[in-house]
Amino acid sequence: MSPRVVDRDQRKREIALAALELFAQNGFEATSISEIAQAAGISKGSIYLYFNSKEDLIFHAVAMWVDQMMEQTGSEAPSDLPPPQRLRSLVHAMVEIFVSDERSVRIAAAIFQLFVTNPRMLEHRDLARELFQDARKAIIDILLDGVAQGIFRPGTAQEAEGIAINLLAYLDGIGLHYYMSRSYFDLMDQVDLYLDHLLRNLTDLSRRPGAQI
Amino acid sequence: MSPRVVDRDQRKREIALAALELFAQNGFEATSISEIAQAAGISKGSIYLYFNSKEDLIFHAVAMWVDQMMEQTGSEAPSDLPPPQRLRSLVHAMVEIFVSDERSVRIAAAIFQLFVTNPRMLEHRDLARELFQDARKAIIDILLDGVAQGIFRPGTAQEAEGIAINLLAYLDGIGLHYYMSRSYFDLMDQVDLYLDHLLRNLTDLSRRPGAQI
Amino acid sequence: MSPRVVDRDQRKREIALAALELFAQNGFEATSISEIAQAAGISKGSIYLYFNSKEDLIFHAVAMWVDQMMEQTGSEAPSDLPPPQRLRSLVHAMVEIFVSDERSVRIAAAIFQLFVTNPRMLEHRDLARELFQDARKAIIDILLDGVAQGIFRPGTAQEAEGIAINLLAYLDGIGLHYYMSRSYFDLMDQVDLYLDHLLRNLTDLSRRPGAQI
C-alpha cells in the first residue's frame, strides 16, 4: 500500500536520536538544525521531509527519550528480592542512569524548561503524564507487593500512588541539585537517606495511617 | 558638574526585575535584550550601561531572585510554634510561592537548565550552592531545635543537613512535576505526604539511628 | 540529488571581488558586510555561507588581490630587452598600475594598516612575506641576468635581494606619498630618478663593492 513506511519511521528515529544527543549536550534552543543534520548524516533540507518544524523534531525526540528511559529502568527490577530491597534496587538503577550519563539530567532539565515554559507544549500534557507512568507503576507494584507480603503496613496501599509520585519527583529534584552545584553532597548517600526514611515508615507496622503530625 | 542623578544600583535592579519577569515567561534564551529593554522602558543600548552582557544580566537577575525568595520565605517562619509545626509552616510557605506565582517554577526550571547546560555557569557554582544556603539553614535550625526540645530523636542532629538537602530537592522536583503536567495530582497533598513521612521518622523516639533497611 | 549547482570557489571569488572594490574605496573597517552583500547581489546571511567571518573575507580578498597583482605585473616583462631596460620596463608597469587604478594604492594602504595594526593578522605574516615574493624574484632575476651579461657589476649579485626589497618598499612609499597629497610632484619622474641612481650604481663597473661612504 504505502511503500517503505518502515524506512521512513526508521529514518525519523535516526534523526531524533542524533538530535537527542545534541539536545543533551546543549539544550534545545542552543542546538541548531544544521548541527542535527550533520550529526544525522543528512542534509539540512531533508530534516524537513521528516519533521514539520524544529519544535516537531524536539517533541519527537523527547518522546523517544521517554520510551528509552522506560525500557532501561523497567528491565532493571529483579523480582526475586523482598520488596524493600527491590525498591532500593530500582531506585539505585534509576540514579545510576543519572550518575553514569550526565546527558539524562541535561535532557531532563531541558524537558522541564520546555514543558514549564513553552505554552505550545501544554497541548501535549498527556505526554508529560505518560512520561512517568511506567516508572510510577513499577514503584506501586513493589509497594503493593510488600503490603501483600505483610512487610509494608496496610495503609501503604492507599498511599502508594502518592509515594511513587513523591519518589520520582524527589529523584529528579536531587539529580538537578546535584548537577547544578556539582557534588557538594554525595548523591547516592542522599538517595539512601530518602529511602531509609521511606522504608522505615512503610515497615513500621504499629502505627495508624494518615495521622498528621 | 553633577549630571542627571540616577541611583545606579536601583536602575540595575529595575532592569533585572523587568528581565526576571520575561525570563519567567520565556526562559533565558528565548528572552531577547530588545524585549527586556522595552519592558524596562529603556533603550536597547542602555542595557549595556548597566550590564556587560546578556549573561551578566541573567546572572544578576538570578541572584536577585534568590535574594527575593530568601526574604519571602525567611520572614514567614513563626518561631513560637513547636518544631514540627514550624517545619510544616515553613515548607507550606515555600510551596505557597510555587502555587501563587507560577513564575517561580519557571525561573527555577530556567535556572536548572542554565546551570546544568551552560558550561560557563559552572564558574558560578558557588552561587548555585549559596542559592539554597539560607533555606537549608532555616530547615536545619528547626531540626536542631526539635532535638534540643526532645521532640525529634537525637539521631536527627547528624542527619540534619542531609534531610534539608533532600527536602529542598524534593520541593523543586515536585514543583516541576506539578507544573509540567498541570495538576493530575494535588500539590499540597503530596507535600503533606512527604512531611508526614519525614516527621513520623523524626518523632519516632524509639528507634536506633542509621539502621538501613 | 543534485541541487542548484554553483561553483563554490567561483562564488567566493565574486564576493571577494565585490568586497575588494569596497575595501579599496573605504578601507576594511569602514566597509560593512551589508554593503558587500549588496554589491555582490547577495543576501547578508549568504556571505557567511562562503566566509566564516569578516576577517576571513578580508583575508581572502587580500590574497586574491595579491594574486591579481602578480599576474598583472608578471606578464608585463618583455624578456628580449637588455637588463637595465627590462628593469625599467618592469617598474614602469608596476607604477602604471598605481597610476591607472587608484584602487591599488588604497588597498595597499588598507593592507598596511591591517597588518601593522591588527595583532591577529600577525599570524598571517607568511602571507605578508609572500605578498612581495614574486615581484622580488622578478627583480632579482633581472639583476642576476645583468651580472651574467657583464652589464651590472659583479657585486650586484650579493646585493640583489636587498636591492629588490628596497625597490619594492620605495614603490609603495612613493605611491602612498603621491596619493596622499595628490601630485605636488610627478610620480613617474620620481620613479625614474630612483631608477637612474640605481642603474648608475649597478653599471659602474669600476668601483669596489661594499665600501661604505
Next chain:
Amino acid sequence: MSPRVVDRDQRKREIALAALELFAQNGFEATSISEIAQAAGISKGSIYLYFNSKEDLIFHAVAMWVDQMMEQTGSEAPSDLPPPQRLRSLVHAMVEIFVSDERSVRIAAAIFQLFVTNPRMLEHRDLARELFQDARKAIIDILLDGVAQGIFRPGTAQEAEGIAINLLAYLDGIGLHYYMSRSYFDLMDQVDLYLDHLLRNLTDLSRRPGAQI
C-alpha cells in the same frame, strides 16, 4: 578679552595626545571616543566641548603628531659633520624613531589610510604636504651644503628636491614593509644599502648629470 584661551588649547592638546596614543595602538576606526575620554581623564561628553566630531579630533591629533615628528628629527642633525655623514646621521635618526617606537609606523599607516581613503581628508591636502616639508628641507640643506663644499657633484643641486622626496618615501615604504612582515630583513642594513647607493651617486664627481640609462 577671551579668558583662558591658553587653557583651552592646552586641554585640546592633552586630549589629542591621549588620542594619539590610542590611535597608534589600534588605528583610528578601532579607537572609540570612550577610550579616548578615559585615557584623557575626562568625560565622554566633554570631548565634544573641544572637538566637533571624532573626525575633527583625528585631524588635530594627526597635525599634532606631525609637529612632534618635526621637532624630534629636526633637532637631531649635528651640523659639524661632513655632508655625507650628516645625511646618514639624519636618516639614522629617523629610522631610529621607527625602530624604537612602533607607534610611529602604526600612526603612519593609519594616516596613509586616512588620507588615501577618506575623501573628506583631501580638503586638508595642504597638511599632507606640510607633513614632510621640514624633513624635506633638512635633507635638501645637507645636499646643497655638500654641493657647496664640492663633495657632492654639481648636478645634485637641481635633483635635490627629487632626491629628498624619494628618500622620505622610501623610508616610509621600508618601515611599513618591515613592520608588516616583522623582520625577514634587517631594517638598518636595508637603509644603509639605500644610502650607499645614493651617496655613491652623489659623490661620483666624474659623471654627467641627467643621463638616463
Next chain:
DNA sequence: CATGAATGAGACTTCATTCAT
C-alpha cells in the same frame, strides 16, 4: 564648564525555513 545617562543606528553573526534543481 562638565558630566555621564541615554539613545538609536548600525555592526557582525546565526539560524529556521524555503525552493530550484
Next chain:
DNA sequence: GATGAATGAAGTCTCATTCAT
C-alpha cells in the same frame, strides 16, 4: 526523495553623539 544554496528576520553588542542637570 534529496540536496544545499539562499534568504531575511532576529540576536547580541558597540559607539558617536546629544542633553538634562
